[in-house]
Amino acid sequence: MLERGRPVEQRDEDVRRLFTEARLDPESNICFGEGGAGTYSDGKLTTRIGHPLVRHVLQTFVDLGAPGDVLYDAAPHLGSDRLPGLVRAMRERLIQQGVEFRFDAKVTDVAIEDGRLRGLVLADGSTIEADAVLFAIGHSAADLVRALHRRGVAIEPKGFAVGVRIEHEQRVIDQMQYGRAAGHPRLPPATYRLTHRGPGGRGVYSFCMCPGGMILPSATDAGHLVINGGSNAARSGERANAALVVAVGPDDFGAEPLAGLAFREALEAQAASGEALRAPAQRVVDFLAGRTSRDLPPVSYPLGVAPANLHDVLPPLVREGLLNALRRWGARRRGFTGAGAVLVGVETRTSSPWRLVRNEQFESVNVRGLYVAGEGAGYAGGIVSSAVDGLRAALGIS
Numbered sequence: 001m002l003e004r005g006r007p008v009e010q011r012d013e014d015v016r017r018l019f020t021e022a023r024l025d026p027e028s029n030i031c032f033g034e035g036g037a038g039t040y041s042d043g044k045l046t047t048r049i050g051h052p053l054v055r056h057v058l059q060t061f062v063d064l065g066a067p068g069d070v071l072y073d074a075a076p077h078l079g080s081d082r083l084p085g086l087v088r089a090m091r092e093r094l095i096q097q098g099v100e101f102r103f104d105a106k107v108t109d110v111a112i113e114d115g116r117l118r119g120l121v122l123a124d125g126s127t128i129e130a131d132a133v134l135f136a137i138g139h140s141a142a143d144l145v146r147a148l149h150r151r152g153v154a155i156e157p158k159g160f161a162v163g164v165r166i167e168h169e170q171r172v173i174d175q176m177q178y179g180r181a182a183g184h185p186r187l188p189p190a191t192y193r194l195t196h197r198g199p200g201g202r203g204v205y206s207f208c209m210c211p212g213g214m215i216l217p218s219a220t221d222a223g224h225l226v227i228n229g230g231s232n233a234a235r236s237g238e239r240a241n242a243a244l245v246v247a248v249g250p251d252d253f254g255a256e257p258l259a260g261l262a263f264r265e266a267l268e269a270q271a272a273s274g275e276a277l278r279a280p281a282q283r284v285v286d287f288l289a290g291r292t293s294r295d296l297p298p299v300s301y302p303l304g305v306a307p308a309n310l311h312d313v314l315p316p317l318v319r320e321g322l323l324n325a326l327r328r329w330g331a332r333r334r335g336f337t338g339a340g341a342v343l344v345g346v347e348t349r350t351s352s353p354w355r356l357v358r359n360e361q362f363e364s365v366n367v368r369g370l371y372v373a374g375e376g377a378g379y380a381g382g383i384v385s386s387a388v389d390g391l392r393a394a395l396g397i398s
């Protein structure tokens, strides 16, 4: 197992430094390091794929120490306080089964001869001979995907979604969803899921809602601003956040294999144009009116927010999609677009903007021995579906 980042115990320290000193380690952060992108998430284990291996993934979490209710809860979640311990337990179990882990081992290139994988090149210059490798690299590994593109590995552009996070006080969401029952001690912090179809059928939707959670700095490169969300198992924070995103595709950003990546990077760079890692934010009422907010309510993002006009940050099609959807949702849901609601930019890492084209054996269609799986292959999205995809690939290889 080659991992560019650090073991989860050290990664915890790197993430703590990111939160307290705004120091971003490009190899060990919210997306990179042992456990991958889900390690500091809400740990929602919901998936719509309905594959028999879903049960195996959930059972594995329980065997490693997750509570048994994830097996029957309709919307199971683990929480970012439990996940690092589960990742460590997973590593210990794999080591017992004979897996060798190498951390700080970034793959930077592949050696291909006559359409067959021959080996890997690592950042320290060393090489590893291999005739079968499973790439489960996630959709933040832009550097490696560019290297694969240069080597001629088949890649196609893929639609994904970009936008912002919206944050409210959790009690506003509880009132919106539970009405007069809000505040009842037996009710969990409320969640929501919203969808809207804009002109031309373009989808706008809420995503990865984190009740009682926190907005997280999720960039992997200096000069980029990316946010995401997470929450602890108890979801006991006072704020609720969710991504509000607009579907984008090759018609918007072009048909080149990595055009979606370029679109994503341009937006992340645009959002970062202010003070380092401070996120641009705007009250929803001001976003609807097209003016920069004079002041902002408290926001859970640990590195601070700065008033901005998100109209200047978001591409027009994303801005218009969000404006239409917010008007619609605000008219139907009391409080959703109220004075305390705030938008924070930008959410870009929803799913992969590329697809590493593979055959039914999960092998690249033009490089034998190069197997691809998970979110960075472009065939899965989310913790459970990526895990199932990886399992299916591994079963295929063996």
Ligand SMILES: Cc1cc2nc3c(=O)[nH]c(=O)nc-3n(C[C@H](O)[C@H](O)[C@H](O)COP(=O)(O)OP(=O)(O)OC[C@H]3O[C@@H](n4cnc5c(N)ncnc54)[C@H](O)[C@@H]3O)c2cc1C
Pocket (backbone or CB within 6 Å): 002, 003, 004, 005, 030, 031, 032, 033, 034, 035, 036, 037, 038, 039, 040, 041, 042, 043, 044, 045, 046, 105, 106, 107, 108, 136, 137, 138, 139, 140, 141, 144, 208, 216, 218, 228, 229, 230, 373, 374, 375, 376, 381, 382, 383, 384, 386, 387
């Ligand atoms: C903050 C946050 C919250 C989220 N919340 C949820 C949630 O609640 N529920 C949910 O289902 N999904 C959630 N997601 C999405 C989920 O985490 C991903 O869908 C999932 O982790 C994808 O799994 P993966 O194994 O395919 O890729 P990843 O988890 O991205 O793992 C890829 C791994 O490859 C390593 N790597 C990358 N490049 C290289 C290289 N060149 N050399 C060596 N190693 C490399 C990375 O360090 C990483 O460990 C969240 C994501 C984030 C960032």
